[in-house]
Amino acid sequence: MTPVRIAIWGSGSGSNSQAIIDYFSNDPEVLVCLVLSDNPDAYILKRAEQVHIPALYINEKERKNPEWLNALMTEYGINIIALAGYMRMVSPGFLRCFRGTILNIHPALLPRYGGKGMYGMRVHEAVIKNKEKESGITIHRVNDKYDEGEIIFQKSLAIEPGWTAEILGKAVLQLEHFWYPRIIEKIAKKLRETL
Numbered sequence: 649m650t651p652v653r654i655a656i657w658g659s660g661s662g663s664n665s666q667a668i669i670d671y672f673s674n675d676p677e678v679l680v681c682l683v684l685s686d687n688p689d690a691y692i693l694k695r696a697e698q699v700h701i702p703a704l705y706i707n708e709k710e711r712k713n714p715e716w717l718n719a720l721m722t723e724y725g726i727n728i729i730a731l732a733g734y735m736r737m738v739s740p741g742f743l744r745c746f747r748g749t750i751l752n753i754h755p756a757l758l759p760r761y762g763g764k765g766m767y768g769m770r771v772h773e774a775v776i777k778n779k780e781k782e783s784g785i786t787i788h789r790v791n792d793k794y795d796e797g798e799i800i801f802q803k804s805l806a807i808e809p810g811w812t813a814e815i816l817g818k819a820v821l822q823l824e825h826f827w828y829p830r831i832i833e834k835i836a837k838k839l840r841e842t843l
């Protein structure tokens with residue numbers, strides 16, 4: 649059977665991409681084939697290089713060219729794009745021409761604490777400031793609005809009294825690393841039956 653081919657797009661440290669790469673490292677049915685970044689210095693690219701996965705920086709002109717980007721995904725045979733800390737909007741043009749699935753992970757329980765400008769520590773700071781009792785992660789499909797695509801999976805965690813945004817951020821990241829690969833796996837195995 650044909651394996652499902654995954655591309656990970658990110659702009660920063662790439663700890664989620666590492667978790668995904670590690671999780672599928674011995675799985676012949678799901679292959680991480682490409683890591684892409686809009687930031688030439690992003691550590692996510694180094695992580696991929698270390699395990700000999702093609703790691704590509706794409707510049708603004710390339711990023712904004714849906715046909716070019718789609719041709720790149722086709723060249724690598726990509727079925728699933730997993731955004732992991734990718735700080736750019738996926739262009740509507742690309743959403744129209746890419747035939748596969750595009751997923752994102754968000755470090756809060758959407759639809760709350762999402763949208764433009766809600767990323768990284770800003771999310772956790774807002775959650776703590778509002779004295780929320782819980783937070784968590786959301787994995788969703790990507791559409792042309794920030795953090796608004798169909799929700800596929802959520803997992804919550806209880807916020808203990810006295811937690812800072814930093815402590816919450818670490819707890820949320822642990823949940824991400826555990827669940828993102830597993831949800832990708834679920835979607836990939838379903839998709840594989842159709843290939």
Ligand code: GRF
Pocket residue numbers: 658660661662663664665732733734753754755768821824
């Ligand atoms: C994660 O918190 C993810 O939810 C968000 O960006 C962060 C990326 O972290 N979309 P990393 O680059 O995977 O370490």
